[in-house]
Amino acid sequence: MNQNPSSTRSSSTPLASSFERYLQDKGKGRGGDGGNYRRNAERELDRFAEWAAGDRGPDDWTGIVPDDVDREPTVEDLDERVFREYARHLAGDLGLKQNTVQTYYRYISAWCGWCVNEGYLKAHYAQRASAMAPLPEDDGRKPGDQQAWTSEQRHAITRHVDERARDAVEAYTTLPEDTGTIDKQRARYEALKTARDRALVFVLAYTAVRVGELLRDPNDPRRRGVRWEDLSLEDGSMDVYRKKQQWDAASLPDPVISPLRSYRKLMDPPTERWPVFPTFDQRTLAVLVQEELADRGERPAAIDERREEYARDLLLVLDEDIRPPSMTTDGARSVLQRLSETAEIDIDHPKHDYLAPHGGRRGMGEVLVRAFGYTMAARYLDNSEEMVRERYSHIEAGELGDVATEALEEVDI
Structure with a gap:
């Protein structure tokens, strides 16, 4: 006879035991293992569990379990006073901004509501007025979501990447005939990198596509980054996996077409399934080359010799059609930080000292x-x-x- 799942859910359930079920319900992809929400919620639930066990908070904080009891925190230890104390901890002990406090508390509150629906708790203690009283007022803004590239900033960054790419491509295509192989490869690599950066900046600046729709998200296997097969430069469109969990066409306005077209010609990807914006991270590509060539039967010594023929592993993966992963969303932020600095763009923003990807949108x-x-x-x-x-x-x-x-x-x- 099958046991009713709800019969295993009681107030004596350890907090951590409920977390995994909650995160699977909220996660994306097969098994609920992916998604930014799951990642962020898991981080905050882990912090809440540490605080509940007495591992976080003021020196005199011993946790929510009674002092004379030796066990980990369970659901039965929760009530509105616990959530009130946690709200006070977030608002006063960590030095967080008011909107960040609200955001962190919402993750815990959402889990509390889920516990009520699943039969772990009898009431949504986290949403009671007394529990939420220590929280600062929310001014309605989301932290870090207010930057917008001005027209001047957009023109400055696109002009900068255009000049860098033009100079690098010209330097590569006008090399003397007697230039050594490695020097040619270095010039080609620089041309590819600057052309990729230019195409990325133009896409972020003019398409208003979310960076998570454009590049790879390690926490969501469905977001593997756009590939060349997803682009139609003739029609001015690009297929992206939207935030609403479905594929849809995004527009590629005229300013974007030329940078993408020249970048594609320079890269000459082996197949249409190659990412438009591959990672250039040397460590990632080194591991990829070694593993792929080993799978093809190459011995370690032969792999080392093959790699030594190239100035960069990126050029080897192009020649051998070893498809690299797409750049990640964090990688795009790093690129924009570097470019914002080299372009010497004037940025006045309380959170970002560079042109963040969402600011282009x-x-x-x-x-x-x-x-x-x-x-x-x-x-x-x-x-x-x-x-x-x-x-x-x-x-x-x-x-x-x-x-x-x-x-x-x-x-x-």
Whole structure:
């Protein structure tokens, strides 16, 4: 006779035992193992568990288990006072910004609500007013989600990467005939890297595609990064796996086509299944080459000799059609940090001292809303019109301010 799963769920269940089921329910992909939400929620649940066990917090904090009991924290130890103490811990002990406190608490609150639905808890203690009282007020903004590239910044970064790519390609294509093989390879590698960086910046600046839709996310196997087979430069479109969990076509406006076309010609990928933006990380490519050539029957000594023929492993994977992984979203941030610094772009933002990937999307949203209104911008951004109106409400507020000014002038107040 099968046991009812709910009968195994009780108030004596250790906290950690409930976490895995919750994370599987919230995760993406096969088995619920992927997704950014799962990764972030797991991090905060682990912190909550450490705090509950007395391993985090002030020196005099001993955890939520009674002092005379020797066991790990369980669901039966939870009540609204526990969540109130944790809210106070987040708000006062860690020096976090108010929106970050709210974000971290929401992960714990969501798990608490799940525990109620699954029969672990009788009430959603985390959402009670007394539990949430120590939390700072939320000003409605998401931390780190407010940067938008200005027109000046967009022009500065695209001009910078264009000049770098043009110089590197010209240096490679005009090498003297007697240039040594390794020197030619170094020049080709530099040309490929600058051309890739230029194409990436132009795509982020003008398409408004989310960086997670464009590149590989190690936490979500479905987001493997766009491949050349996903692009149609003739039609000006690109297939991406959208945030709404389905494939959809994104537009490639005119400014993006030329950088992509010249980059593709220079790279000449062995197959259409190659990533558009492969990683250039030397350690990753070194391991990939060694493993792939070993699988093809090459001995270690022969592999070493083969690698020594190339200035960079990237050039070897191109010649041998060893398909590399796509650059990751973190990799794109590193690229933009480097380029923002070399371009000496003036950036005034409380969180980012570089042009962050999401800022390109948000900056393009500003352009679209001002030029064509919220409805058209929502279609291009793959968002609801309601969300676009909320995120770009400052534009409408400014326009209404102009109307008010004009009205005052009309009545001559």
